[in-house]
Amino acid sequence: MKSNTATDIERIRSASRKLVRELGFMEQTLAGTNLSPSAVHALIEIAEGRATTARDLSDLLRLEKSSVSRLLKKLIDTGDVVETQDEDDFRIKRLTLTTRGRDLFAAIAKSAQTRVGQAIVPLAEDTVRTLIAGLEGYAEALARSRSDSTAPDEPEIAEGYRPTLLARVVEMHAHYYSGLVGFGLPFETKVASELAEFMTGLDAPTNGIWHVASGGRIRASIAIDGQDLEGDIAHLRWFIVDDTLRGTGIGKRLLDAAIAFCDAQGFSETHLWTFQGLDTARALYERVGFQLAEEKAGRQWGAEVIEQRFVRIGQLD
Amino acid sequence: MKSNTATDIERIRSASRKLVRELGFMEQTLAGTNLSPSAVHALIEIAEGRATTARDLSDLLRLEKSSVSRLLKKLIDTGDVVETQDEDDFRIKRLTLTTRGRDLFAAIAKSAQTRVGQAIVPLAEDTVRTLIAGLEGYAEALARSRSDSTAPDEPEIAEGYRPTLLARVVEMHAHYYSGLVGFGLPFETKVASELAEFMTGLDAPTNGIWHVASGGRIRASIAIDGQDLEGDIAHLRWFIVDDTLRGTGIGKRLLDAAIAFCDAQGFSETHLWTFQGLDTARALYERVGFQLAEEKAGRQWGAEVIEQRFVRIGQLD
DNA sequence: CTGTATAGTTGTATAATACAACTATCTCTG
DNA sequence: CAGAGATAGTTGTATTATACAACTATACAG
Missing domain, CATH: 3.40.630.30 (Gcn5-related N-acetyltransferase (GNAT))
Structure with a gap:
């Protein structure tokens, strides 16, 4: 049986809010760039191979497809992303990063690594383990809880x-x-x-x-x-x-x-x-x-x- | 000496991005309301006594004061917040929630408690402790290290x-x-x-x-x-x-x-x-x-x- | 009394987001 | 093979949040 559940939940909520603020998610630009949070996330998902289409991004970022279409158009216009038509399905446009886009991704990664790296310097190694397990577990739990309440799909x-x-x-x-x-x-x-x-x-x-x-x-x-x-x-x-x-x-x-x-x-x-x-x-x-x-x-x-x-x-x- | 620090940082970043998305921070409304994330946070900070002025909110939420002014005006117009002039310093306006505002806060709290509560149901009690410690520690660490800066280093x-x-x-x-x-x-x-x-x-x-x-x-x-x-x-x-x-x-x-x-x-x-x-x-x-x-x-x-x-x-x- | 600083407001501009309707393409069925 | 329904993506439109700049009102020090 769990104890202090209501207090636990309150501490989780409070820490989540503070975390979100510290990570800059109520600001218009993110991660030391002039890109919006959504654009930064999109770039990262493309760079790391998890999204190759606008539809992938819409699902991953949980944004309306028109929003994704516009943020991609901007990344294409700035020369960070290219789109090519899929050979099998002409509706689909495949997305890849350009050299410039990879530079930007690398700069974002570097900036974020520095930021997070500095933040965890004072923490004991046990605490870092605790942090990682906590963040990953909670994010997964939230996602799973949301999936359970919508259309559940488990890994194939x-x-x-x-x-x-x-x-x-x-x-x-x-x-x-x-x-x-x-x-x-x-x-x-x-x-x-x-x-x-x-x-x-x-x-x-x-x-x-x-x-x-x-x-x-x-x-x-x-x-x-x-x-x-x-x-x-x-x-x-x-x-x-x-x-x-x-x-x-x-x-x-x-x-x-x-x-x-x-x-x-x-x-x-x-x-x-x-x-x-x-x-x-x-x-x-x-x-x-x-x-x-x-x-x-x-x-x-x-x-x-x-x-x-x-x-x-x-x-x- | 720490080991796998670079991997740690990457996992923290990845989990943070996912957490932010799951918590809905790239969406226009939050926590089952028709309020923006900033408005929800403001309401919570006023309700819990951590903010009694617009300046407090600007600091806590890290928003430009004009943004705070406008979101407060909307909360005042909807009847959720009242402002009263400070007796000692007429520049200052003290903020409190109305009955309606407290009801809204309670509804937000209830919705969030349900959401978080459902998410942590499958987690072992140890894991919940880990989560709480991790979230709180990391949010604190980010806040503490915010103004630091070092020279970025290139891949070795x-x-x-x-x-x-x-x-x-x-x-x-x-x-x-x-x-x-x-x-x-x-x-x-x-x-x-x-x-x-x-x-x-x-x-x-x-x-x-x-x-x-x-x-x-x-x-x-x-x-x-x-x-x-x-x-x-x-x-x-x-x-x-x-x-x-x-x-x-x-x-x-x-x-x-x-x-x-x-x-x-x-x-x-x-x-x-x-x-x-x-x-x-x-x-x-x-x-x-x-x-x-x-x-x-x-x-x-x-x-x-x-x-x-x-x-x-x-x-x- | 004047200059500087602070709390808060307003004018203005920019940009992100969603809803709705559209085009182009794919797939299935009769 | 043609038509219907579904999907990928685009565009029109509206709404809203955010920031920069300039303003008003107030406080305080010299």
């Missing part, structure tokens, strides 16, 4: 390859494990080469890979390698969820998709390796029938960890 | 490995070449496995890799492979610059760093492969002494391209 699981999939899976692993237990280059090169090898065999019917993208970036993955263990044993590998999607249930859904694939393929067993201490993941594995089969200590990645092998017996019809 | 070239380097170099290549000429999985797996192999040999003194990070992400790279060609010939590889840094001169600086390394190592030649049509890159290569040595047509990545080999003769002391 896609199967198979798309450009940058391999790289993103490697990056998520490198980022996660370097932060968790300090794995570095040996780990990252091994993930990359093993995954590259697996993906050259992706055409095999016993191999599968699934991912979830959000905001134009791949943020979760799972794979079933039906070839690298002997016999009719499947190897569940490269299961990872980005910070931004953690806690949303996507991991559970990815695991369910992978397990359904294993059962459909008729594997007698599915194996996976994980590390002691990853309790959230372990709970997911045990929920779908995995059991701890083996433990061993190792240090091959530069840090002492206990590896664990889990096994799930296939469900035969 | 770093040498050697850092977590996610391999993955990001692969991702930049996959993203760039899939967009340019439609390269897909075969290309991405080859880049990944060759780069993984190269990086297991990064300790060799004739190998080097340099990168540039901005906003917590690696956005440009270059490498010198001193081993995969025969004799004392260097291979310049994995030279790429992200969209966000293109046009900033960073490519030139990376190339200069790589060439300086080649000369310092005493290589007799440096070779590189590129594609016909990448004229910006070609200009950079020719500027530091590369010359076209060979051309051949190929289709191994799924698209017809003409590959070009450039050679630079080493500058011997």
Whole structure:
């Protein structure tokens, strides 16, 4: 049961208002530019690849399409953005930044990085972690709450390859494990080469890979390698969820998709390796029938960890 | 010492932008009213006793005094606020809410409490504490550091490995070449496995890799492979610059760093492969002494391209 | 009494936003 | 294949918020 909820809500509201003011959102220009807040946000979304059409921007920024049309026209007139007609759908205009636009984006980024960087200098590292978790969690919660009250749509699981999939899976692993237990280059090169090898065999019917993208970036993955263990044993590998999607249930859904694939393929067993201490993941594995089969200590990645092998017996019809 | 500060800053900025949008600050009315954000904030500040004059509001909301004057006049005209002349200083007008104004404030508070309350329902109590501490701390930190200023710094070239380097170099290549000429999985797996192999040999003194990070992400790279060609010939590889840094001169600086390394190592030649049509890159290569040595047509990545080999003769002391 | 500063107002200009209606294009159905 | 309905984007129009500049009224120091 929660305590002080009304006070909590009041503190959140008060801090939100102050934050909005400090960030300059009731001013006509933003981030040390002569652009409006909407124009700055639009530039950032285009620069970072999350918006390539006016419709994308209208959705992301929650502005009426005529407002987006006008702010884009201004960015085009100043030479920061170019639009090109889509080859498949002539209604659609694809947006990219010009060199000048990238300079402007870089200047905005630099200015904002300086501003935020200075603001957090006096904060303890724990406080910075707290801040990041708080901001991201709350923004996500507000968005999710709004989605729940309008048209809910949850991230789609896609199967198979798309450009940058391999790289993103490697990056998520490198980022996660370097932060968790300090794995570095040996780990990252091994993930990359093993995954590259697996993906050259992706055409095999016993191999599968699934991912979830959000905001134009791949943020979760799972794979079933039906070839690298002997016999009719499947190897569940490269299961990872980005910070931004953690806690949303996507991991559970990815695991369910992978397990359904294993059962459909008729594997007698599915194996996976994980590390002691990853309790959230372990709970997911045990929920779908995995059991701890083996433990061993190792240090091959530069840090002492206990590896664990889990096994799930296939469900035969 | 802090770690991942640049990534921290980027996450803070990204979450802040999303928060601002979710809170509706680029819309014309706020908090389920037909009042502007500024008017809502003014009402709240008066109701909660933090502002009793127009000057107070101008300071708190960081608006020009004429804007405050007009928004107050509207609140007075609608009967939500009254002003009375100060007894000691006739210039000053004291502001209070009317009964109607207090009702409006209560309605705003109720609406916002519902909104925030619904948003935090799924969050664990620990997460709510984290959120509150994070929002309050950050808003305070921004306010405290507002007048500071430092000289902006340009992206730094770093040498050697850092977590996610391999993955990001692969991702930049996959993203760039899939967009340019439609390269897909075969290309991405080859880049990944060759780069993984190269990086297991990064300790060799004739190998080097340099990168540039901005906003917590690696956005440009270059490498010198001193081993995969025969004799004392260097291979310049994995030279790429992200969209966000293109046009900033960073490519030139990376190339200069790589060439300086080649000369310092005493290589007799440096070779590189590129594609016909990448004229910006070609200009950079020719500027530091590369010359076209060979051309051949190929289709191994799924698209017809003409590959070009450039050679630079080493500058011997 | 004069000069300077402050609180607040008003004239004016600019710009962002939304609603509505339009054009051009795409897709589906009969 | 033609027509209907939907979508992407543009334009006409209206409203409103914001800031700069100049003003009035008042306070205070010398």
